[in-house]
Amino acid sequence: MNAVSTIQRDAASQPQAATPFFSVDDIHSYYGESYIVQGVSFDIAHGEILALLGRNGAGKSSTLRTIARLDSPMLHRGEIWLDGQPLHKLKAFEAARAGVQLVPEDRRIIQGLTVEENLTLAQVSPGMGWDLDRIYGHFPRLAERRRQEGTTLSGGEQQMLAIARALARDLKLLLLDEPYEGLAPVIVQEIETILHEIKELGITTIIVEQNAVAALKLADRAVILDTGEVAFSGTAREVLDNAELRHEYLAI
Template identity: 80%
Template sequence: NGAGKTSTLRSIARTDDPVVTAGEIWLEGQGLHNMKTHEAALAGVQLVPEDRRIIQGLTVEENLSLAQVAPGHGWSKEEVYEHFPRLGERRKQDGTTLSGGEQQMLALARALSRDVKLLLLDEPYEGLAPVIVQEIEKILREIKKLGITTIIVEQNAVAALKLADHAVILDTGEVAFSGTAKEVLENEQLRHEYLAI
């Protein structure tokens, strides 16, 4: 906490007056650091925030439809329901009445309903039952196979490192380590100091 993880994601997604004080953010030759939030979204940056931001009063299906209004479509509703069968079963249910795990699935599905090139996940496993974490990990492995670059900010670092190729450890806004996930898991000092394992 206080390491700057969420601020980093928000800076990349260009939300909430990003706090970038130096440097540049590039995606496929486009400088995100000069963009507004909607421009970054149209460029393919999709943020799944920690609070999920499910829209009250809208069904699961309506939440997904809203994500598909803007140009640049990703997964169709049929593809979403294929990957997230629980959402298909609850498509007519108000999104805010879903369980925490189902809301996380909906937030992730909403992002994938757009033309996503960079997926930003802020604490995707927080407060979820282990069985739901496993379901989300399965989807994230599929996303990885599709070649969608994903940045995961997660307190449950071991779970995130199982999926990661690259790892960055932030300490009060500074990069304390950057390397492969395997290097983190094999480095006793890093594991002890930053991961408490």
């Protein structure tokens, strides 16, 4: 047997690394001429929750928006893969149909529609997710307010509606941008309970959150960004146990 055949045989016998369920590979994004995301790479296994952390302006929300394929920021180069599908080749509506659901910081509740109408409208898109009975089972407060206009809900209730709306769609990857922002501590606890239920259901999730400790307690893994680059990638427990790391990059 010649040397080439031996190399080919040995290579074929080596175990192949599993392809991650979701990955970003060296993504670079711009807002206009501002270079925001500067070569970010990470991957997530199916069912994992990843906390994407960093100081204000580190590029966290821009990374989420790049993953969701929104027009701003613009992806300059790099690849984004979800369950074998190249998201970097898709437009925002195509990425949503592929299972990427972003819950934005401003929630984007549709004015003039009731809670139930917001949820029903979300189910119009191909590949319907949770039905209303399942949603109301996990969000009893929304069930109580199903006939109320969505924009008249409290901030915490609007956050619940925004998360429920994402679950009403075909969902493979949930992106949460500042889910605790501006909420009273008692409401934060309610949202945390909902997110722990989502974790138990095995929904792959990326959470961006200034309340880093809360996000880390929920997450399996963590990526810390610093001026658009990855400063740390590891387990959430490593960050919780490393006071020096938290102080340097998260100011906590």
